[in-house]
Amino acid sequence: MPISFMTTSTPIARGELAKRAGCHLETVRYYEKIGLLPPPARTAGGHRIYKIGDQRRLRFILRGRELGFGIEELRSLLTLADSKTQTCGEIYDLTAAHLGAVRRKITDLKRLERTLTQISNECSGGAVPECPVIDALWAD
Amino acid sequence: MPISFMTTSTPIARGELAKRAGCHLETVRYYEKIGLLPPPARTAGGHRIYKIGDQRRLRFILRGRELGFGIEELRSLLTLADSKTQTCGEIYDLTAAHLGAVRRKITDLKRLERTLTQISNECSGGAVPECPVIDALWAD
């Protein structure tokens, strides 16, 4: 099969797209349903036909989800990206807000880690009626 | 305003408990329904009566949820805390497992923070056509 066809127009099915992008088969259909992915072409029999390039947009969504962006955040991010207008300021604000939330979570988790480590170390592991873990969990 | 008889254990209503702990009114009922919060006392008319001490347990659950613990994880954490019969060894194992989960979450979030910080810094916030946030998400 010639390379020129591969790179520009090799059609792939839904399962193949999902596999390449690294998500569940049904997630593709779901994203189409909620309008994050455009409805693709169909075969005569009704099967979806994707282009290789379609996985780019899907990966964008999946990566955004992994980074903790919500669906609506991604929708606006995609709208901004699709618009190709000068919107870096808006995107910066969205990202900055998200970054703030992430940092708060890290702070909380570190505090919890400290607590758990501490009480874990104090616990001998023997059959002790009064375990320091129990008290420590409620200390904060 | 709620009951104001100054004793050592001021009773509070569901709404007040939710407000103090910082969650939705219905979340309290939900946690009771799934057994994370014990059924409280009731007035003659059927209204729930909480003690101020009850917000401690609720806050523990809420913080755990914010930190990404699932309900079942929290259930075992609470069982652990409630336990008066388990040996210290069993408690140690549970604590260690949770500590592992916490550390994994911290690692993941730090990586996410790094990514977001990086792409955020590259973004001037001005009127730039090519936004690094979008590029980072689009990247293959």
Add this chain to the structure above:
DNA sequence: CCTTGAACCTGTAGTTACTACAGACCCTAT
């Protein structure tokens, strides 16, 4: 006291972001 209106009661349905069917149909390789 009695009225009023906010808060509470129950059960059920909706939400988010998927994931898992069921039953029918399509597509391709042998």
Add this chain to the structure above:
DNA sequence: ATAGGGTCTGTAGTAACTACAGGTTCAAGG
């Protein structure tokens, strides 16, 4: 040409809440 896998649709389930409807109770103001 047929076997079998993949895909189609719609619907239902999941987690962890959140919102609502329709009714009851509580506590404060008159």
